[in-house]
Amino acid sequence: xxxxxxxxxxxxxxxxxxxxxxxxxxxxxxxxxxxxxxxxxxxxxxxxxxxxxxxxxxxxxxxxxxxxxxxxxxxxxxxxxxxxxxxxxxxxxxxxxxxxxxxxxxxxxxxxxxxxxxxxxxxxxxxxxxxxxxxxxxxxxxxxxxxxxxxxxxxxxxxxxxxxxxxxxxxxxxxxxxxxxxxxxxxxxxxxxxxxxxxxxxxxxxxxxxxxxxxxxxxxxxxxxxxxxxxxxxxxxxxxxxxxxxxxxxxxxxxxxxxxxxxxxxxxxxxxxxxxxxxxxxxxxxxxxxxxxxxxxxxxxxxxxxxxxxxxxxxxxxxxxxxxxxxxxxxxxxxxxxxxxxxxxxxxxxxxxxxxxxxxxxxxxxxxxxxxxxxxxxxxxxxxxxxxxxxxxxxxxxxxxxxxxxxxxxxxxxxxxxxxxxxxxxxxxxxxxxxxxxxxxxxxxxxxxxxxxxxxxxxxxxxxxxxxxxxxxxxxxxxxxxxxxxxxxxxxxxxxxxxxxxxxxxxxxxxxxxxxxxxxxxxxxxxxxxxxxxxxxxxxxxxxxxxxxxxxxxxxxxxxxx
RNA sequence: GGGCCCAUGGCUUAGCCUGGAUAGAGCGGCCGGCUUCGGACCGGCAGGUCGGGGGUUCGAAUCCUCCUGGGCUCACCA
Numbered sequence: 001x002x003x004x005x006x007x008x009x010x011x012x013x014x015x016x017x018x019x020x021x022x023x024x025x026x027x028x029x030x031x032x033x034x035x036x037x038x039x040x041x042x043x044x045x046x047x048x049x050x051x052x053x054x055x056x057x058x059x060x061x062x063x064x065x066x067x068x069x070x071x072x073x074x075x076x077x078x079x080x081x082x083x084x085x086x087x088x089x090x091x092x093x094x095x096x097x098x099x100x101x102x103x104x105x106x107x108x109x110x111x112x113x114x115x116x117x118x119x120x121x122x123x124x125x126x127x128x129x130x131x132x133x134x135x136x137x138x139x140x141x142x143x144x145x146x147x148x149x150x151x152x153x154x155x156x157x158x159x160x161x162x163x164x165x166x167x168x169x170x171x172x173x174x175x176x177x178x179x180x181x182x183x184x185x186x187x188x189x190x191x192x193x194x195x196x197x198x199x200x201x202x203x204x205x206x207x208x209x210x211x212x213x214x215x216x217x218x219x220x221x222x223x224x225x226x227x228x229x230x231x232x233x234x235x236x237x238x239x240x241x242x243x244x245x246x247x248x249x250x251x252x253x254x255x256x257x258x259x260x261x262x263x264x265x266x267x268x269x270x271x272x273x274x275x276x277x278x279x280x281x282x283x284x285x286x287x288x289x290x291x292x293x294x295x296x297x298x299x300x301x302x303x304x305x306x307x308x309x310x311x312x313x314x315x316x317x318x319x320x321x322x323x324x325x326x327x328x329x330x331x332x333x334x335x336x337x338x339x340x341x342x343x344x345x346x347x348x349x350x351x352x353x354x355x356x357x358x359x360x361x362x363x364x365x366x367x368x369x370x371x372x373x374x375x376x377x378x379x380x381x382x383x384x385x386x387x388x389x390x391x392x393x394x395x396x397x398x399x400x401x402x403x404x405x406x407x408x409x410x411x412x413x414x415x416x417x418x419x420x421x422x423x424x425x426x427x428x429x430x431x432x433x434x435x436x437x438x439x440x441x442x443x444x445x446x447x448x449x450x451x452x453x454x455x456x457x458x459x460x461x462x463x464x465x466x467x468x469x470x471x472x473x474x475x476x477x478x479x480x481x482x483x484x485x486x487x488x489x490x491x492x493x494x495x496x497x498x499x500x501x502x503x504x505x506x507x508x509x510x511x512x513x514x515x516x517x518x519x520x521x522x523x524x525x526x527x528x529x530x531x532x533x534x535x536x537x538x539x540x541x542x543x544x545x546x547x548x549x550x551x552x553x554x555x556x557x558x559x560x561x562x
Numbered sequence: 563g564g565g566c567c568c569a570u571g572g573c574u575u576a577g578c579c580u581g582g583a584u585a586g587a588g589c590g591g592c593c594g595g596c597u598u599c600g601g602a603c604c605g606g607c608a609g610g611u612c613g614g615g616g617g618u619u620c621g622a623a624u625c626c627u628c629c630u631g632g633g634c635u636c637a638c639c640a
Binding site: 025026027036038039041042048069070071072113152153154254279280290292295296298299300302304306332336338362394398414425430432433439441443445448451452453455456459463499503507521525526527 | 577583584620
């Protein structure tokens with residue numbers, strides 16, 4: 001029985017109005033549905049309080065209790081069969097329904113440059129990508145993960161040149177340095193050398209430019225150096241991806257795709273989509289879209305940044321024939337993607353319509369923006385290492401008699417939980433300040449809090465010897481609140497997948513945990529009355545399953561013990 | 563200068579799309595709670611002109627508008 005519809009149709013016949021709707025009160029003391037009577041006040045020439053009380057006098061529906069609280073009509077559904085239905089559903093393991101159309105989605109993340117290690121921006125990128133991948137799969141979409149490596153250009157040559165000048169034949173192995181960090185060290189050295197003097201800077205930049213020209217000309221020596229350093233970087237990234245649980249199905253490389261982009265542009269120019277400007281460069285006119293004019297090929301015929309993105313999309317469509325593509329890229333590239341998608345349209349590529357730029361805000365440090373050239377960046381690997389250490393200390397402090405392997409395993413899960421949750425709980429659109437000293441905690445609205453709640457429930461479930469539930473003892477306010485909350489899990493996951501907002505799931509999980517922990521402090525689960533115990537165990541078990549499914553989407557291990 | 567985005571207690575933030583009943587929460591501060599299921603927890607207190615003005619509305623943190631402050635962007639860089 002759909003009480004909402006029934007109540008609405010009663011209201012409509014009673015008042016002669018149409019198109020009325022109910023709202024869901026925030027405060028549970030206000031029941032399950034509410035009708036604000038202000039709307040009728042003008043028409044009926046009566047105070048809304050009076051209208052509410054008159055309507056409540058005339059109301060009579062099975063299983064629905066009505067109360068006029070001020071100008072509101074509040075309805076409470078006494079029949080909890082729907083919630084019990086949901087509860088049984090969850091208990092049977094049917095936690096998330098695949099309600100989405102079974103489309104193929106491509107997700108691009110994290111798009112690194114191969115001249116330095118991954119920093120916190122990439123971390124945010126990866127975690128957003130991973131959680132979205134999980135959420136989309138959970139609701140029934142097919143997701144393929146791809147990546148783009150920006151492995152060509154002047155920034156790459158800077159690291160290469162510095163290595164040539166100061167490298168002295170050293171290798172990551174000889175220095176015992178993670179290979180991408182080793183490469184990044186030379187990017188910093190380049191900047192340091194440039195800082196010596198203006199002359200030195202000009203000299204070095206010219207040399208880097210020469211190197212780039214040689215690279216494009218296919219100079220064997222330069223290419224060999226490029227290959228060596230690129231491979232170091234990529235190998236380092238792989239380690240970090242693995243640690244963060246990111247699997248990439250197909251890697252694309254700018255160095256391999258930029259040439260093909262030219263042909264597409266040239267063909268487009270032939271077809272009259274683009275034109276040659278007065279300097280001989282090929283341009284797209286996007287003035288009518290408010291995007292200005294965009295150069296697609298330089299007058300010397302070489303490609304620009306966007307050229308390779310055009311070809312890459314084309315290649316990906318050949319590889320995956322996706323229905324949707326989501327680019328997870330920072331908000332500083334919003335203009336770039338507006339232009340890119342417009343170009344897809346001009347080229348008549350139908351998939352262009354379903355491309356989305358998942359734009360996220362930057363991460364700043366308390367002392368300001370991160371600048372890799374200046375060295376005030378926090379690397380992903382360094383952060384993980386630090387938090388691993390903190391988590392290990394936290395576990396050791398509480399459970400000193402655990403064996404080393406178990407201690408490490410828990411510490412690692414907790415560390416991952418803390419990092420992931422912290423980076424996902426904020427609205428992705430917003431910039432946030434990362435304060436290394438204060439930001440990462442294992443208490444309050446954190447991943448470990450959710451993990452702890454899960455472990456706590458698990459512990460109770462292990463101890464209980466209750467039989468089968470009858471679902472007749474879940475009538476306390478706290479029972480109802482929890483049941484109601486569990487019923488919203490599905491729509492939270494759907495919303496996260498549609499709106500690309502993992503933060504919505506984080507907020508939800510926190511709320512469930514808070515409600516459970518409060519429940520825990522008021523209601524004893526394990527007890528003499530085994531019928532009551534069985535029902536509460538059923539409820540807890542459902543909470544546990546929802547927490548676990550939610551954590552899995554975020555990529556966090558739901559611990560049985562911690 | 564044009565475009566896009568952001569502004570909520572000391573700090574970090576939810577709510578804004580789809581307007582409603584005392585603006586939720588975490589951290590920090592203060593007070594209290596482990597001889598029943600895990601204190602990485604729970605209960606309570608203090609702390610808010612929801613950046614500012616104007617408008618729409620019975621009603622605005624939420625919608626519209628102007629302004630202020632901040633970020634990003636508008637390369638034949640990537």
